[in-house]
Amino acid sequence: xxxxxxxxxxxxxxxxxxxxxxxxxxxxxxxxxxxxxxxxxxxxxxxxxxxxxxxxxxxxxxxxxxxxxxxxxxxxxxxxxxxxxxxxxxxxxxxxxxxxxxxxxxxxxxxxxxxxxxxxxxxxxxxxxxxxxxxxxxxxxxxxxxxxxxxxxxxxxxxxxxxxxxxxxxxxxxxxxxxxxxxxxxxxxxxxxxxxxxxxxxxxxxxxxxxxxxxxxxxxxxxxxxxxxxxxxxxxxxxxxxxxxxxxxxxxxxxxxxxxxxxxxxxxxxxxxxxxx
Numbered sequence: 001x002x003x004x005x006x007x008x009x010x011x012x013x014x015x016x017x018x019x020x021x022x023x024x025x026x027x028x029x030x031x032x033x034x035x036x037x038x039x040x041x042x043x044x045x046x047x048x049x050x051x052x053x054x055x056x057x058x059x060x061x062x063x064x065x066x067x068x069x070x071x072x073x074x075x076x077x078x079x080x081x082x083x084x085x086x087x088x089x090x091x092x093x094x095x096x097x098x099x100x101x102x103x104x105x106x107x108x109x110x111x112x113x114x115x116x117x118x119x120x121x122x123x124x125x126x127x128x129x130x131x132x133x134x135x136x137x138x139x140x141x142x143x144x145x146x147x148x149x150x151x152x153x154x155x156x157x158x159x160x161x162x163x164x165x166x167x168x169x170x171x172x173x174x175x176x177x178x179x180x181x182x183x184x185x186x187x188x189x190x191x192x193x194x195x196x197x198x199x200x201x202x203x204x205x206x207x208x209x210x211x212x213x214x215x216x217x218x219x220x221x222x223x224x225x226x227x228x229x230x231x232x233x234x235x236x237x238x239x240x241x242x243x244x245x246x247x248x249x250x251x252x253x254x255x256x257x258x259x260x261x262x263x264x265x266x267x268x269x270x271x272x273x274x275x276x277x
Contacts, residue, residue: 104219107132107257112156116163116189116249123147123159127257133157138217138258144246145169145224146255148217157257163189163249171243172212173203175221179212182224182243189249191228194241199232201239209243216260
């Protein structure tokens with residue numbers, strides 16, 4: 001108590017000044033309509049800014065949950081796309097949906113690690129055996145193909161992305177054009193190379209490149225990218241084509257693991273055919 005009294009005595013002039021200032025402000029605000037309105041407006045502006053910052057912070061906290069919800073929803077929608085099914089009918093007539101059987105299913109996954117500046121890059125995702133992921137499953141993103149599953153643990157998997165020296169996939173110019181082979185030369189993470197397109201075929205910059213029906217890892221007509229540039233190769237009868245990838249590997253955060261439900265049957269049939277020869 002003595003310390004408080006000593007403090008008041010020592011700073012009594014300053015304390016009195018503060019009290020008088022506060023009293024003056026209160027009197028001005030209460031008795032002058034202009035000052036009262038200005039004070040209220042200033043308070044409203046400050047409050048609005050505070051609430052805006054608060055709301056932005058709360059939205060940021062829930063952004064991850066919202067992204068996951070959207071990824072789950074997109075996977076559900078992809079499972080219902082027509083190119084996820086195959087036609088089980090044997091007549092060449094119009095058929096209803098009961099004839100179509102699902103050939104592909106999609107498992108949403110979050111990217112937990114990724115590299116893009118190496119010759120052999122990799123991606124780690126948060127889904128594994130427990131969630132139905134298997135080696136050699138295709139992986140796509142919201143904007144196109146991403147890669148192929150290499151290794152799988154119980155709850156995680158690693159992906160060989162397009163940006164990998166060992167990655168190759170069949171690719172078509174347009175949805176029904178010529179078939180080539182897509183690979184990556186270790187350069188820009190935005191550009192891949194397409195080989196095997198004959199010089200006599202007419203192609204154009206900006207033309208879209210899709211997966212063909214020949215690959216078992218991806219559904220047909222999944223976007224890969226667009227033709228960025230091309231020149232005739234002087235050593236053979238094919239173009240040298242550079243493809244601007246549709247997937248931005250610098251910012252990708254969610255992907256979809258593609259499971260071909262007919263893969264085992266196809267593999268078994270092809271292996272038997274090889275043994276017969």
